[in-house]
Amino acid sequence: DAKTTQPTSMDCAEGRAANLPCNHSTISGNEYVYWYRQIHSQGPQYIIHGLKNNETNEMASLIITEDRKSSTLILPHATLRDTAVYYCIVRPRGSGTYKYIFGTGTRLKVLA
């Protein structure tokens, strides 16, 4: 499984865009990039995932570089409730490929 590298922590001003980077330089062609977040002592919450195209949903946008070696999760207008640990995970697709390998993530703090 590909490994991911994320900054340990980031701060963002409330109302501004939060851009969370992730490096996955050893990703292979059949691996998805997934993002989850975990608010203190709660279960991880699914945010978004993608393969090679940029994706957007009601929560966030995911920008994947053309070589797929890195990605950025964008929260367009961060609020205090977005303070959480954000995990970037790469995961193969195909039968039986269910393993998520969680790293230590990025601790995002949204400041008032």
Added chain:
Amino acid sequence: ETGVTQTPRHLVMGMTNKKSLKCEQHLGHNAMYWYKQSAKKPLELMFVYNFKEQTENNSVPSRFSPECPNSSHLFLHLHTLQPEDSALYLCASSQVTQETQYFGPGTRLLVL
């Protein structure tokens, strides 16, 4: 919300007790998972069930005993635990094992 519920949310038990954690998913999924999250450590996959059959046991000690009576319910039976088993236990489900996992809120377990 995720549609995955876990009870109890908090549990304190002695090392000689027997207790059970319950997970229920209301999403019509066929795969269910148990994860463990110890303090300041990444999530660790413990067990995977697919269509009620256990397909993964990630070298978990026998004092943890999972049960999956149907695709909607998953239990984790606990007996003679150790203090180092204190952690957040998370349940997740997905349509099938290749698809996105959705997590419950977790059970915070303290073993005295």
